[in-house]
Each structure stands twice: as structure tokens, then as C-alpha cells.
Amino acid sequence: MKEKDISKISILIIPGTQKVRRLSIPHWLPKATVGFLALSLISLTVYFKMSLNYQSSLLQDANEKLSIINSLEEENRDKDKKLNSLKSENNHLYEKTEEVEDKLTEIDKLQRRLEKMAGIDSPSRGGGINRDVEMDLTNHAEEMNVIAEVLEDKKLELEIFIEDLEAQFDYLDSVPDLRPTVGRVTSRFGNRRDPFTKRIQFHQGVDLANSTGTSVKAAAKGTVVFAGVNGAYGRTVILDHGYGYKTLYAHNSKILVKVGDKVEKGQEISKMGSSGRSTGSHLHFEIHIDNVVTNPLELIPN
Ligand SMILES: [Zn+2]
Structure with a gap:
């Protein structure tokens, strides 16, 4: 090889026992290949990084929503517990007068409202803007606080009413109006x-x-x-x-x-x-x- 061909690069392939083979490629090809590979690698890295960021932000949003939903659910459970204890506490007296029945109906209505609100916790709104969902949940939490206050008032009202009722029953039992014997x-x-x-x-x-x-x-x-x-x-x-x-x-x-x-x-x-x-x-x-x-x-x- 005396003459130098600068437009081409020669590669010698030397297998085990066979003849030496020469392969000529244009001199720009390796550079171009390396350049192309480097570019591809950079694009891939950027793409992965972006998708990773996107996924982690989605995950964060989901976690935030989940914790809000959990706290709302817990609040709902507290309300239910209050209602149930209220019901069982006074169950024997509920049957005695229509007025108590009316109050019970009112409380049941409130409970249904609470249950309805518990229903919004299922994230079926899909595609909405997160901030809107969050604001919605905050509004419902406020509304539930108002309902809890109303419930507390109703409970006190009911307790006073039951005390009055018991005093009246005590009085009626103490009036001697039963005929003491047959005769x-x-x-x-x-x-x-x-x-x-x-x-x-x-x-x-x-x-x-x-x-x-x-x-x-x-x-x-x-x-x-x-x-x-x-x-x-x-x-x-x-x-x-x-x-x-x-x-x-x-x-x-x-x-x-x-x-x-x-x-x-x-x-x-x-x-x-x-x-x-x-x-x-x-x-x-x-x-x-x-x-x-x-x-x-x-x-x-x-
Ligand atoms: Zn007599």
C-alpha cells in the first residue's frame, strides 16, 4: 500500500486461517454514525426525563386527592357514629310520640345528605383540573361542618325534649288514677x-x-x-x-x-x-x- 487514498478508509478483516479481506468505506461514515447515535441518546434521555417528571407529578396529585378523600371519609364515619349512638341511646323513646318521629326523619334526611356527599369521593369526574376537584372537596368539607353543627343542635334539642317527656311520664305515673281493685x-x-x-x-x-x-x-x-x-x-x-x-x-x-x-x-x-x-x-x-x-x-x- 504505497499510494494513500484519502477519500476512503480501509478496514482489514483477518479471520482465523482464511485470506485477509479488505473493506473500503467512505471516511465520513464513522463520524456520521457516532453523531447520529449521540443525538438519539440525548433525545431518548430528554424524553425519559420528561415522562418521568410527568408521571411523578400525576402520582403526587393522586396522593393529595387520596388524602383529602380519606379525611372526608373519616369525618363521614364520625358523623355516622354520632347518629347511630344518638339513635340507640334514645331508641325506646322514639316510638312514644310523633314529635320524636319527626325529629328522627329530619336526622335521617341529614344523614342521606352526608351519604350523598360521601359518594362524590369516587374520582369519576376524570380529566378535570385538579384544583377544581380540590375546591369542590373543600366546599363539601365546609358544608359537612355546618351539618355537624346542625346535628349537634338537633341532638341537644332532642335530649331536652326527652327529659321533658320523662318528667311528664313520671308525673302521669304518679297520679293515682288506677282503680285499685275490682269491686x-x-x-x-x-x-x-x-x-x-x-x-x-x-x-x-x-x-x-x-x-x-x-x-x-x-x-x-x-x-x-x-x-x-x-x-x-x-x-x-x-x-x-x-x-x-x-x-x-x-x-x-x-x-x-x-x-x-x-x-x-x-x-x-x-x-x-x-x-x-x-x-x-x-x-x-x-x-x-x-x-x-x-x-x-x-x-x-x-
Ligand atoms: Zn269506707
């Missing part, structure tokens, strides 16, 4: 001729006659303040019901309670008899209001 009215309240002296005398109660051993029941709930023999009244029970009400049950054959016992309205307290000054088996029943005797037939069914 025929043989003597009414007021002036009458005394069966022993035959003189006009004031009868302080009502006489209900039936056979000895007939059940005598408390006309209202209350406390036993007397249980024993009381002169002409014979075996007597006196109950104090509060609110100024007292009742007296006389001529019993047997007393089933003792002083200090709490009795419910309708609870058996004694057995009818003819003890004391009596002409036959009957219950002499008195009602006192603020220590004044009152006609029992104005309170108990005739």
Missing part, C-alpha cells in the same frame, strides 16, 4: 249515714266491695309510708306518690308491702278483707291531694 261501689265519698252509729257522717273515701283475698293494687307509683294496723281502718297501707298525692287502702286481710318500699302503678300491695271497723269484706280507698281528702271517683274510673 262494686257500696259507699261513695261525702256525707252518709254511718252503718254503726246511724248518724250522718262524712265518708272520706269510696268503698269497693268484693270477696276476701281480692287483689288490692297501687293506684299510682310511689313509696309506702305506712303499713300496719291503724285503729278503725284495720290493716292499712298509705302510699306517697309525690306531687302532693297520697292514697290510703283500709280494712285489708293481708298487707304485702312494708314502709320504705317503692311500688309501681298497678303493683299488688295487699289483699281485701274486713279488718277494723267494717261490716263486710271491702276496700276503703282514699285520695289526699296536698293533705286534703278528695273524691276518689273524680280520679279513678267509676
Whole structure:
């Protein structure tokens, strides 16, 4: 190779045992190849870097949304818990009046609104601008705070209402308006001729006659303040019901309670008899209001 050909590059290929082969290529080809490869590499790097940045920003957005959704869900669960405890706490009283039913309906409506809002958490809006979604979620969170306040108010209202209701039930249970025994009215309240002296005398109660051993029941709930023999009244029970009400049950054959016992309205307290000054088996029943005797037939069914 004496002559130098500058327009070409010669490559010698020397395989194991065969003849040497010469390959001639233009001198610019390797440079161009290297240049092309370098350019491709740079483009690829830029492309990967861009797509990586894009993906990580998407991921960040998704995470932010997820954490907002999680906190909203947690808030919803708290509200549900409050509602449930409110319901079970007062369940037995809900059935008692229509007014309570109305309040329950109101609370159910609020709960449905909360559940509806929990529904927006599913990211089905797709393609929207993230900031809008975030603002939407913030608005709903504010709305939920308002609803939580309303719920708290309703709960307090309901608690006060239930307290009132319980006080009313307590009063109604304490009014002696239950007929204390089964029997025929043989003597009414007021002036009458005394069966022993035959003189006009004031009868302080009502006489209900039936056979000895007939059940005598408390006309209202209350406390036993007397249980024993009381002169002409014979075996007597006196109950104090509060609110100024007292009742007296006389001529019993047997007393089933003792002083200090709490009795419910309708609870058996004694057995009818003819003890004391009596002409036959009957219950002499008195009602006192603020220590004044009152006609029992104005309170108990005739
Ligand atoms: Zn009597």
C-alpha cells in the first residue's frame, strides 16, 4: 500500500486461517454514525426525563386527592357514629310520640345528605383540573361542618325534649288514677249515714266491695309510708306518690308491702278483707291531694 487514498478508509478483516479481506468505506461514515447515535441518546434521555417528571407529578396529585378523600371519609364515619349512638341511646323513646318521629326523619334526611356527599369521593369526574376537584372537596368539607353543627343542635334539642317527656311520664305515673281493685261501689265519698252509729257522717273515701283475698293494687307509683294496723281502718297501707298525692287502702286481710318500699302503678300491695271497723269484706280507698281528702271517683274510673 504505497499510494494513500484519502477519500476512503480501509478496514482489514483477518479471520482465523482464511485470506485477509479488505473493506473500503467512505471516511465520513464513522463520524456520521457516532453523531447520529449521540443525538438519539440525548433525545431518548430528554424524553425519559420528561415522562418521568410527568408521571411523578400525576402520582403526587393522586396522593393529595387520596388524602383529602380519606379525611372526608373519616369525618363521614364520625358523623355516622354520632347518629347511630344518638339513635340507640334514645331508641325506646322514639316510638312514644310523633314529635320524636319527626325529629328522627329530619336526622335521617341529614344523614342521606352526608351519604350523598360521601359518594362524590369516587374520582369519576376524570380529566378535570385538579384544583377544581380540590375546591369542590373543600366546599363539601365546609358544608359537612355546618351539618355537624346542625346535628349537634338537633341532638341537644332532642335530649331536652326527652327529659321533658320523662318528667311528664313520671308525673302521669304518679297520679293515682288506677282503680285499685275490682269491686262494686257500696259507699261513695261525702256525707252518709254511718252503718254503726246511724248518724250522718262524712265518708272520706269510696268503698269497693268484693270477696276476701281480692287483689288490692297501687293506684299510682310511689313509696309506702305506712303499713300496719291503724285503729278503725284495720290493716292499712298509705302510699306517697309525690306531687302532693297520697292514697290510703283500709280494712285489708293481708298487707304485702312494708314502709320504705317503692311500688309501681298497678303493683299488688295487699289483699281485701274486713279488718277494723267494717261490716263486710271491702276496700276503703282514699285520695289526699296536698293533705286534703278528695273524691276518689273524680280520679279513678267509676
Ligand atoms: Zn269506707
